[in-house]
Amino acid sequence: xxxxxxxxxxxxxxxxxxxxxxxxxxxxxxxxxxxxxxxxxxxxxxxxxxxxxxxxxxxxxxxxxxxxxxxxxxxxxxxxxxxxxxxxxxxxxxxxxxxxxxxxxxxxxxxxxxxxxxxxxxxxxxxxxxxxxxxxxxxxxxxxxxxxxxxxxxxxxxxxxxxxxxxxxxxxxxxxxxxxxxxxxxxxxxxxxxxxxxxxxxxxxxxxxxxxxxxxxxxxxxxxxxxxxxxxxxxxxxxxxxx
Numbered sequence: 576x577x578x579x580x581x582x583x584x585x586x587x588x589x590x591x592x593x594x595x596x597x598x599x600x601x602x603x604x605x606x607x608x609x610x611x612x613x614x615x616x617x618x619x620x621x622x623x624x625x626x627x628x629x630x631x632x633x634x635x636x637x638x639x640x641x642x643x644x645x646x647x648x649x650x651x652x653x654x655x656x657x658x659x660x661x662x663x664x665x666x667x668x669x670x671x672x673x674x675x676x677x678x679x680x681x682x683x684x685x686x687x688x689x690x691x692x693x694x695x696x697x698x699x700x701x702x703x704x705x706x707x708x709x710x711x712x713x714x715x716x717x718x719x720x721x722x723x724x725x726x727x728x729x730x731x732x733x734x735x736x737x738x739x740x741x742x743x744x745x746x747x748x749x750x751x752x753x754x755x756x757x758x759x760x761x762x763x764x765x766x767x768x769x770x771x772x773x774x775x776x777x778x779x780x781x782x783x784x785x786x787x788x789x790x791x792x793x794x795x796x797x798x799x800x801x802x803x804x805x806x807x808x809x810x811x812x813x814x815x816x817x818x
Contacts, residue, residue: 595628596715598695598728602798603772612710612729614774614800619698620730624656624715626687633684633718634725638663638697640674641729643709645701647674654713655696656685684718699732708733731774733802733812745803751816754792758782762805769794769801769815791817 598608601621613620626632636654643650652663663677687693697713709732716722745760747767758767760782767789769778777799780789799815 595626595632595717595725596634597625597627598715598726599623599625600772600798606772608728608773609726610728611773612731613772614731614770615733618700618732619696622695622697622728623692624687624695625692626689629689631686631688633686634693635679635684635716635718635722636661636695637676637678637714637716637722637724639676639712639714641710641712643674643711644707645709646707649701650674650709651700652711653698653700654679655694655698657693658683658685660698678714678716678722680718680722697730733809747801747803747813747815750813751818752791753818754790756789756791756801756815758787758789758803760784760787760803764806765810766804767801768804769799772798772800 596609599606599622600608600613601623608622624634636656638652638654650664653660654663655661661677661679661683665675665677685693695713695715697711699709699711701707710729711732712727712729714727715725717725744762745758745765747756747758749757756767756769758780761784762782763784765782767780767782767787768776769789769791770776777794778789778791780787794817796818797816799817800812801815802812803810
């Protein structure tokens, strides 16, 4: 009987906590990203955590690395809010066999008034020419109720953007774009894919050696990303603004 009551209590707390916040991207205000995967080719995501609980709340953060191809010796990440930035990476010697989960706590919690917000900016750094990608899950924790998870967001980083590659003989323009995107390339077996801020594929095209034109007039104004691929492998991912 006690176990049943305990289980019901946990379920009740969970149902109350979820839905207390909104996770939004600075580039797409009003689009709620709770429980989604955000794709980014830049080293950081610019998010807002908005308190929708009806009362003043306090939050801690937690992150866990779900998957990565980045050398752990080069991997470095942070979470920044309105109070400052936290280093999430374990720098012990030797490094552990896998990336340990990190969480803030205690006096690190941030207090947010009802309907107010805090900056939430996860950052990933891969210095010294490191390459690869990483899928990281970020949790918002209720600091006033035992750090129960309120909600989460996954962020897929593509760190190839940090590499200056002078062997890529192509250009993509204009950016910002309105109705068409021009791709000039001197490579064979290439393609371009455009995806929105939550990773949905919204346009793609096989490219030919020379000048190419991709019609994007059906895309709504906002922030997108495009990936140039050669033989199915990503050469580069960049941000695209559509007006």
